[in-house]
Amino acid sequence: MADQLVVAAVLVDDLSAPTRALAARRTRPESLAGRWELPGGKVEPGEDPVAALRRELREELEVDLEVGAELEAPGSLPGWPLTAGLVMRVWWCAVASGEAHAGEAHDALAWVDAASINDLAWLTPDLPVVDAIVARLAPAQPEEPSATLGR
Numbered sequence: 001m002a003d004q005l006v007v008a009a010v011l012v013d014d015l016s017a018p019t020r021a022l023a024a025r026r027t028r029p030e031s032l033a034g035r036w037e038l039p040g041g042k043v044e045p046g047e048d049p050v051a052a053l054r055r056e057l058r059e060e061l062e063v064d065l066e067v068g069a070e071l072e073a074p075g076s077l078p079g080w081p082l083t084a085g086l087v088m089r090v091w092w093c094a095v096a097s098g099e100a101h102a103g104e105a106h107d108a109l110a111w112v113d114a115a116s117i118n119d120l121a122w123l124t125p126d127l128p129v130v131d132a133i134v135a136r137l138a139p140a141q142p143e144e145p146s147a148t149l150g151r
C-alpha cells in the first residue's frame, strides 16, 4: 500500500527572510502528546496536498496561509519519512490572515528561532526536518539599542 501523505507548514515570520518558525505541542494520541511538531495533518483521499495544508491550518490554528516554496527532503523521494507508512511534505508558509492560536490538536504554540528551536522535544521523525529549517533561518537580529551612545 502507498504511504499515507502528511502535509505540514513551517510557519515563519517572513517568507523572504525567516527568523522564527511556529512549533506546536500535540495533545493526542497519548503516545505523541507533549511532543512538538509542525502544524499539519493527513491528506484525504483525492485531496490536493496544498489544499490539505490550508485546510489543516485553518482547522488547527485558524489561520489562512500564504504558501511559499516546499522544504525539499534530501534524496530522490518526495517528502520526509516519518514512522512506517507515513511520509511528510513540508512547505514554508506565512500567515496571510488570522492569528495563530492553539485549538484541540495542540496545547501550546511557540515561535522559535535558530537558537531555541532545538530546546523543544520534537517528534523524533521531525529532527532532520528541524535541522533543515535551522539551516535556513537567519539569526535573529539583536534588539535595537534603546539609546545611542556618543555621536
Ligand SMILES: Nc1nc2c([nH]c(=O)n2[C@H]2C[C@H](O)[C@@H](COP(=O)(O)OP(=O)(O)OP(=O)(O)O)O2)c(=O)[nH]1
Pocket: 006, 007, 008, 032, 036, 037, 038, 039, 040, 041, 042, 043, 082, 083, 086, 088, 123, 125, 126
Ligand atoms: N502534523 C504533523 N504530523 C507529524 C509530524 N511529525 C510526525 O511524525 N507526524 C505524524 C504524527 C501523526 O502520526 C501523523 C499526522 O497525523 P495527524 O494526527 O496530525 O493528522 P490529522 O490531523 O489528519 O488527524 P487524524 O485524521 O489522523 O485524526 O504524522 C509533524 O511535524 N506534523
